[in-house]
Amino acid sequence: MRLLVEDEIPEGETRGRPRQLTKRSIVQAAARIRPEEFSLSKLADVLGVSSQSLYHYFPSIKSIKDAIADEIAQKIPMIDTGLPWRAYVSEMILQYRSWLNQNDYPIARNAVYDGIAIFRIAGRRSEILLRRFDNFISVFLRDGFTLDQTVEIWITVQNFLRRSDLHRAEATGMASAWSDLQADIAESEEGQYSALEVLLETPCPEMNALYLQITNILIDGISARYGVD
Amino acid sequence: MRLLVEDEIPEGETRGRPRQLTKRSIVQAAARIRPEEFSLSKLADVLGVSSQSLYHYFPSIKSIKDAIADEIAQKIPMIDTGLPWRAYVSEMILQYRSWLNQNDYPIARNAVYDGIAIFRIAGRRSEILLRRFDNFISVFLRDGFTLDQTVEIWITVQNFLRRSDLHRAEATGMASAWSDLQADIAESEEGQYSALEVLLETPCPEMNALYLQITNILIDGISARYGVD
Structure with missing residues (x-):
């Protein structure tokens, strides 16, 4: 197993040449896959490489996630x-x-x-x-x-x-929660949640x-x- | 697919008879499996039943987790x-x-x-x-x-x-984080993290x-x- 701490290939060289893997190009491809579809073989497909070549860089999904955590922390x-x-x-x-x-x-x-x-x-x-x-x-x-x-x-x-x-x-993140709440209260008996009924006369935060x-x-x-x- | 909201079999009847599945007995068995080992087939093994019989109760791991979330919320x-x-x-x-x-x-x-x-x-x-x-x-x-x-x-x-x-x-949850921090500072050049050096003269919270x-x-x-x- 080979552990890479830094990219070994300059960033420019990876463009349009997906087989020139770098830690960074793998992490960036990983970031674009939806979590529910994620696997090492899916990632290999996206990059157009074999799963085996990914294992040189990241032996597990956890190690990819850790690399992303590193990248996130460094950029904050x-x-x-x-x-x-x-x-x-x-x-x-x-x-x-x-x-x-x-x-x-x-x-x-x-x-x-x-x-x-x-x-x-x-x-x-x-x-x-x-x-x-x-x-x-x-x-x-x-x-x-x-x-x-x-x-x-x-x-x-x-x-x-x-x-x-x-x-x-x-910015609109509360709107759907608020309309769910309105639907839930509409389904309830009147007076069952009397404070909530009063609350829902105010606008969504x-x-x-x-x-x-x-x-x-x-x-x-x-x-x-x-x-x- | 059958959805159970309440247990259909009184709790006592499940003891020692793992094939008498209830939603509750499945959730309780699921809670004892370590997350990294968890799968529906592992859960079926633990319960001594076929995976197929679990699907009657929970069609997915997500539905088991949701049931646990329900149970947790109800007991708070x-x-x-x-x-x-x-x-x-x-x-x-x-x-x-x-x-x-x-x-x-x-x-x-x-x-x-x-x-x-x-x-x-x-x-x-x-x-x-x-x-x-x-x-x-x-x-x-x-x-x-x-x-x-x-x-x-x-x-x-x-x-x-x-x-x-x-x-x-x-209660002792900070102790290992604190000793990790001490080790990390011990590895650093003196003066590189001068405020942390001062801090570490105080006891772990x-x-x-x-x-x-x-x-x-x-x-x-x-x-x-x-x-x-």
């Missing part, structure tokens, strides 16, 4: 440590969402959830994640938080970033505003909990 | 609506964690993530989820929040509950305290954001 924008902590957290969350909306890899969703850990990616030391954490600590210490508080806040923000569906929701609001709840909660403006 | 403790909103949210989160720690189903983890939606479970109308949401709205309206705010808070809390790794983390702290950040954030005590 780095935040300016000159910002005050509130703006720093806000940028961290909003830029992650914006980035993800343009660079989502359906096949890697669970891998990203599993693979990007709070301190490591896919169980391995990650310069990019250590750098992010180090920057984060320096911003919070500078702005008056203690070390213990800073760790708690890092875990809180990471937990929010890693698992949230909201990141991937489109708009997803971008909702996302911003949740981000602000998080930031205000940090401020209130630790008594730091 | 219902919270007393007499509590003030802060205690209500806190109980909702802490009881969910406590329940999950005793009733986790490894095979269904992603199904639970995918399947328990903010208003529905596995895409279907769910009395239990409508009841929870209706209760939640009534508590928050009673305590002075507006309808719009209540929806935002419901999405915030659901988002936290659905995706958090922290729910499943054991304790998971239960950390979880409580994040819950409190959420609650304080709601209070601060909406100006409601």
